[in-house]
Amino acid sequence: MIGRLNHVAIVVPDLDAAVRTYRDGLGAAVSPPEDLPEHGVTVVFVTLPNSKVELVAPLGETSPVASFLDRNPAGGMHHICFEVADLGAARDRLVAEGMRVLGSGEPKLGAHGLPVLFLHPKDLHGTLVELEEVAR
Amino acid sequence: MIGRLNHVAIVVPDLDAAVRTYRDGLGAAVSPPEDLPEHGVTVVFVTLPNSKVELVAPLGETSPVASFLDRNPAGGMHHICFEVADLGAARDRLVAEGMRVLGSGEPKLGAHGLPVLFLHPKDLHGTLVELEEVAR
Secondary structure: OOOOEEEEEEEOOOHHHHHHHHHHHOOOEEOOOEEEOOOOEEEEEEEOOOOEEEEEEEOOOOOOOHHHHHHOOOOEEEEEEEEEOOHHHHHHHHHHOOOOEOOOOOOEEOOOOOEEEEEOHHHOOOOOEEEEEOOO | OOOOEEEEEEEOOOHHHHHHHHHHHOOOEEOOOEEEOOOOEEEEEEEOOOOEEEEEEEOOOOOOOHHHHHHOOOOEEEEEEEEEOOHHHHHHHHHHOOOOEOOOOOOEEOOOOOEEEEEOHHHOOOOOEEEEEOOO
């Protein structure tokens, strides 16, 4: 069911410093920062030949990643995103197997403008998993 | 400098349960478990079209992932691995920029039988980064 590994999201306390590390240190292609106020984050995409890393920093007072940084002040890996062809069908299958979808259970538009949902880390062995519907 | 995202390693307390989740729940192709006593882990590869996830469980009394499970009993994302063409050159460049290589600083043979090294998470914004030399 799951397809490509779309991205790994890494939350960082200092986005400029992280950009320097990935661009100047690791020599990767890095996008300009993009504020996503509706998601409460600023993101930078590290483009790799087969996938990408998303560097994520909090934006605003109520950022959904603020509590992650409270627990992990240095930053760290936040979630992994897999592509699916049909998010509704994927959701129904996973819920039928007892997995929990975060929030309302309905897909929302994610940072790429595509439908996404998040599965509960307790049902995925401690890892927060995002599913994104990508037409291919 | 860095190339493909080779894998994301996820440490889990119960490898059989994680295999069921990824194979039967998420519908991914999953390899048979492989014991790597010289690394103190048992691994399962989740093969995705563009990359892979490595599910890792401790093997033996002195597993290097045991302390991670002590801190994260449910499991969680452990490290991310990027490919490089020349590991020695990559190491020299990163050390010159002030990054720290874990252990002796010299490449070792990793779980795939290829030379690897790990960069200190404090120099990578809280994320443990593995570099693997892959000839392409």
